[in-house]
Amino acid sequence: MEKIRLNEALNAMGIACSDPRVIAGIHDDSRRVGRDWVFVARNAKAERYIEDALVKGAVVVCGHIDPRADVYAVEDVEQVLRQLIACCHPGLCEHLLCIGITGTNGKSSTAYFLYQCLSHEMPCLWIGTHHVLCEAFQEDSVHTTPSLCELVRLIEKGRDVGIRCVIMEVSSHAIAQKRIAGLAFDHILYTNIRSDHLDFHHCEAHYRYTKYALRHYRKAGGRIIVNHDDPRLRALYPLVEGNCVTYGTRLSHFHLHDVETVRTGLRFSVNGDRYETAVCGRFQAMNLTAVIALCHLLAIPVRRLQASIRALVPLDGRMQKVWTRPLAFVDYAHTASACLALYRSVGEIAHRRIITVIGCGGERDAGKRARIGEIASSCSDLCIFTSDNPRGEALTDIFAQMRQRAQDNIMIFEERAHAIKFAVKKSGNDDIILVVGKGDEKIQLINGRAYAFDDAAILCRALREKEERA
Ligand SMILES: CC(=O)N[C@H]1[C@@H](OP(=O)(O)OP(=O)(O)OC[C@H]2O[C@@H](n3ccc(=O)[nH]c3=O)[C@H](O)[C@@H]2O)O[C@H](CO)[C@@H](O)[C@@H]1O[C@H](C)C(=O)N[C@@H](C)C(=O)N[C@H](CCC(=O)O)C(=O)O
Ligand SMILES: Nc1ncnc2c1ncn2[C@@H]1O[C@H](COP(=O)(O)OP(=O)(O)OP(=O)(O)O)[C@@H](O)[C@H]1O
Ligand SMILES: N[C@H](CCC[C@H](N)C(=O)O)C(=O)O
Structure with a gap:
């Protein structure tokens, strides 16, 4: 990072400032700033953290006039942020x-x-x-x-x-x-x-x-x-x-x-x-x-x-084989085209039936849900719709959209862990189990809270328990 004085940087953008301190860093998150940093509060939500940044000894750039010392009001916060970064980190990608x-x-x-x-x-x-x-x-x-x-x-x-x-x-x-x-x-x-x-x-x-x-x-x-x-x-x-x-x-x-x-x-x-x-x-x-x-x-x-x-190590959660009999995979397909690619790949492996566990994320593109539901159900013998990071959305709405063009081989289990266990219970040794949509994610996001969740671990545990019972 270049040694640039605050007044030089801001004056060059037409912003009045006489503070000669050297900028220690620039960030748009108050949790990342410290003494002599510039905290750029990019929107109204971020402005709630101005005090936090000031207490840490940072100066603040924001879009509203604020009477506190060390707060600079600018017209276009985003542009000032980009210019500050360009000024303090010129040639960031050079020699790389x-x-x-x-x-x-x-x-x-x-x-x-x-x-x-x-x-x-x-x-x-x-x-x-x-x-x-x-x-x-x-x-x-x-x-x-x-x-x-x-x-x-x-x-x-x-x-x-x-x-x-x-x-x-x-x-x-x-x-x-x-x-x-x-x-x-x-x-x-x-x-x-x-x-x-x-x-x-x-x-x-x-x-x-x-x-x-x-x-x-x-x-x-x-x-x-x-x-x-x-x-x-x-x-x-x-x-x-x-x-x-x-x-x-x-x-x-x-x-x-x-x-x-x-x-x-x-x-x-x-x-x-x-x-x-x-x-x-x-x-x-x-x-x-x-x-x-x-x-x-x-x-x-x-x-x-x-x-x-x-010698490549596969990436976890991308057609990750977690069990061999029955063959069980965890995959991160969360678009219709990825689902098609997944079923095409899986279809090349000899099997008796395909059992899928799948959901669609909340607060993401709702338009893809019907097509994902259609592909998953038509490419599976049994297809279990379940939760996948519903975030702030009602699962009933997500399922209703997933069902729009689905076949009648679907079942619904709101709890993803139950859905996985049910798939395992229904599987035979020559079947393929697919748990789709979350890949190697380690959390399930529900109503603003993150709960620990791991498809591969739950699937393996269920398969191990079934094997031990047999
Ligand atoms: C719609 C959108 O893009 N929103 C982004 C936006 O949200 P926001 O302004 O509401 O942020 P916030 O988390 O509420 O916080 C408000 C501000 O306060 C600041 N803050 C917050 C807390 C604190 O203590 N101090 C502080 O300064 C934050 O840095 C932020 O600037 O700014 C946040 C901080 O940069 C982003 O995390 C957030 O992405 C949201 C959560 C998001 O999920 N975006 C997704 C859709 C996204 O971008 N996804 C693509 C996925 C594409 C793919 O893989 O296919 C991606 O690039 O990952
Ligand atoms: N080349 C490809 N063509 C079609 N589908 C693919 C391809 N590569 C990966 N997929 C599917 O997409 C899923 C996600 O793969 P990957 O994480 O590599 O993609 P991504 O683009 O990084 O996803 P994200 O947008 O969430 O970051 C895989 O689990 C697989 O189902
Ligand atoms: N990077 C993608 C991942 C989506 C994965 C799915 N599990 C979900 O939460 O919708 C996104 O944030 O849109």
């Missing part, structure tokens, strides 16, 4: 290899695989939905892409421990809310664009064009790595003037072929080179092809890549 990953499904899987492959080459930092991870430290995440202030904090923290590469998942919310303002990526990778978050974006075109807008955050010469199978991504080509590198099962720069689902994971070829991995799920072959394309751009030899992919 920065890779942004976006798409409806597969961001975390792709990012984690890439993190593992690139960590053999240089120290990396992965910023994603559930984890911020590098060799020196690990933090839990709340969002797929943290706020701008948190991103700056994490990248600076990573720089302090010597990371040379940042792999970041970028959500559409983050692009729309400019959480990545001032960041620049060497390469941007698109997994796929389907439908999600229409509660926030209101229409698919807005969602899609928001995702496309990530292209503006490229460093000069940066490449865009695109899933060529996806027609919504092919529409991106004219916008990026020949800077695309394509991958997919259609004719592409990195052509995926001969995918085999085996009991031990996957085998597949890219441009004639054979890869094998313990990662499960046909959909992961596409994510891995994206990783291979990117590693190729970084001049990593195929031999080394084959070895890295053979």
Whole structure:
């Protein structure tokens, strides 16, 4: 961080200030600030924490005139926040290899695989939905892409421990809310664009064009790595003037072929080179092809890549096999397209029946619930609808929407743990049990409270108890 005086920084933005203290840091959360920090209260809710920040010795920037000393009123808080960060953290991404990953499904899987492959080459930092991870430290995440202030904090923290590469998942919310303002990526990778978050974006075109807008955050010469199978991504080509590198099962720069689902994971070829991995799920072959394309751009030899992919540790909660007889998986599909990919992958494994436990999150895109209910019930022999982070919504409303186009093989258990136990009770040794929607989440959010909850642990316990009883 540069040594910038408060008066210099604010005066440069036309804000009167004569305070010459050196800015120690900038944050929009009062819990993160200390002496000589700038706390930027971005909205009315945040203004409740002005006193908290002042007590800690911070100065405050907010959108309302406030008579207290050390509080500066500005017209456009968001813009001042971005300018302050640009001024105190110039070139945040310089001398770092920065890779942004976006798409409806597969961001975390792709990012984690890439993190593992690139960590053999240089120290990396992965910023994603559930984890911020590098060799020196690990933090839990709340969002797929943290706020701008948190991103700056994490990248600076990573720089302090010597990371040379940042792999970041970028959500559409983050692009729309400019959480990545001032960041620049060497390469941007698109997994796929389907439908999600229409509660926030209101229409698919807005969602899609928001995702496309990530292209503006490229460093000069940066490449865009695109899933060529996806027609919504092919529409991106004219916008990026020949800077695309394509991958997919259609004719592409990195052509995926001969995918085999085996009991031990996957085998597949890219441009004639054979890869094998313990990662499960046909959909992961596409994510891995994206990783291979990117590693190729970084001049990593195929031999080394084959070895890295053979050694990959799967990401918990993504078609995670937790039991073998019956076969039981935990998966994080929470969009209709992810559900389709999941059932396609599972369908390739020999089985008698498929028993699914699934729910849809509250206070998220309600428009996807009917389609998810339809897919899950029509692809299962028995389908149990249950809770998945209802947040502040009534479960009865969520179930009503999930049932709209569902088959008549559904049952409803409000308690997710009961639903899982019931699925286990009904299963036979040759069946497949799928527990879908929460992946490796460790909490269940109900009415503003977070309760400890772990699909994999509950499923394993129920299966173990059943086995012991038998
Ligand atoms: C609609 C939306 O984007 N809301 C975001 C917004 O909420 P908010 O303004 O209501 O925040 P709040 O938590 O009530 O707090 C108000 C303010 O007080 C501040 N505060 C709070 C407490 C305190 O002690 N001191 C303090 O200063 C907070 O930093 C915040 O600035 O600002 C908060 C702080 O940055 C975000 O956590 C919050 O994301 C909400 C919770 C959210 O869940 N967003 C989801 C939809 C989201 O962004 N999801 C995507 C997922 C995409 C995907 O993976 O597919 C994501 O990027 O993760
Ligand atoms: N390439 C893909 N195509 C279709 N579905 C996929 C693909 N990759 C993953 N999925 C599905 O999406 C689920 C979530 O995967 P992952 O966490 O990698 O995606 P994500 O985009 O990071 O999700 P989130 O938006 O919640 O962060 C998986 O469990 C699987 O069901
Ligand atoms: N990153 C996604 C995850 C949703 C997962 C599902 N379990 C839910 O809570 O809706 C989101 O926040 O929209």
